[in-house]
Amino acid sequence: MSALISASGLSKKFGDKLALSNVSFAIDKGAPVALVGPNGAGKTTLFSLMCGYIFPSAGELQILGNKPGSRQLFGQLSALPQDAQLDPRFNIIHQLTFYGQLQGLSKSRATKESERVLELVGLSDVLRQKPMNLSHGMRKRATIAQALLGDPKIVMLDEATAGLDPIHAREVRELVSALSSETTFILSSHDLSELERLCGQVLHLDQGILTEHSAQSRLSDSSHFFTLQLSQSYPGVEQVLQQLQHVHRVYKSQSKEYVVEYQKSDSAVDIALLECCHQQGWQYRKLINGHTLENQIFHKN
Numbered sequence: 001m002s003a004l005i006s007a008s009g010l011s012k013k014f015g016d017k018l019a020l021s022n023v024s025f026a027i028d029k030g031a032p033v034a035l036v037g038p039n040g041a042g043k044t045t046l047f048s049l050m051c052g053y054i055f056p057s058a059g060e061l062q063i064l065g066n067k068p069g070s071r072q073l074f075g076q077l078s079a080l081p082q083d084a085q086l087d088p089r090f091n092i093i094h095q096l097t098f099y100g101q102l103q104g105l106s107k108s109r110a111t112k113e114s115e116r117v118l119e120l121v122g123l124s125d126v127l128r129q130k131p132m133n134l135s136h137g138m139r140k141r142a143t144i145a146q147a148l149l150g151d152p153k154i155v156m157l158d159e160a161t162a163g164l165d166p167i168h169a170r171e172v173r174e175l176v177s178a179l180s181s182e183t184t185f186i187l188s189s190h191d192l193s194e195l196e197r198l199c200g201q202v203l204h205l206d207q208g209i210l211t212e213h214s215a216q217s218r219l220s221d222s223s224h225f226f227t228l229q230l231s232q233s234y235p236g237v238e239q240v241l242q243q244l245q246h247v248h249r250v251y252k253s254q255s256k257e258y259v260v261e262y263q264k265s266d267s268a269v270d271i272a273l274l275e276c277c278h279q280q281g282w283q284y285r286k287l288i289n290g291h292t293l294e295n296q297i298f299h300k301n
């Protein structure tokens, strides 16, 4: 099966600024895809290229076998910008129906379609409310419903959970996960920990250069790494852990967090780690089987 999206040698220059440099990747139908990277990494540039808002300076980009922005993609791909806002003057169903009509649906079909997507995001009870009467999380879900109008195959969400409290952010993640059997989501975020739980494929951009990571491969290597989070700072942790049998490398990944790389063996290194914490009088907060996406990306060697 051909990829939903494929990029080959894709570059984008703004004047002298190389915003994307020779980027190649393929996205297939399936689990949500994460697009991560620091400010100015090129995420919005890549989103804009996929939407056909701007054109590449070099390379090839195909969405469902077509050039971005082509007529064949109308209704197949939708994008929700980070700062997407609802109009405060009109109720939710009114607004979505309007957008449905812009997609070419009759008023009655647009209303039905709006009801369908609002039900998908759990907002059937409030469809006649104006945005100001909804919580921040509900408003976000309403904008996601807007992106789902017309049943697109690909939905791109820019910072979908930015500014949401942990409960509403979780609601949005659960929603994306629940809808992922039908729709392929591409999510951009600065928050690696939230995306690694949700996404299979991770595209990491930094200064326009792309590297790919996979949450699945992380699971298969997980037997070689543990991530130990301590509740406070203790002196000499790396040196002590380094002495444990089968451990061949320990590094501090951030304050109070250590990655322990060990050789696979029959003995339980995790038990040895916890016993060591107990003997040393260290309180641990969490022991994670594997290493986090953040550590994969920022500590490659």
Ligand SMILES: Nc1ncnc2c1ncn2[C@@H]1O[C@H](COP(=O)(O)OP(=O)(O)OP(=O)(O)O)[C@@H](O)[C@H]1O
Residues within 6 Å of the ligand: 014, 015, 017, 018, 019, 037, 038, 039, 040, 041, 042, 043, 044, 045, 046
């Ligand atoms: N229209 C433009 N003209 C000139 N430079 C641009 C333009 N758009 C983006 N850039 C530059 O290209 C680089 C990538 O920008 P982009 O907006 O794609 O990054 P980003 O990863 O989306 O950042 P953020 O997380 O801050 O939104 C930046 O250095 C930016 O200044």
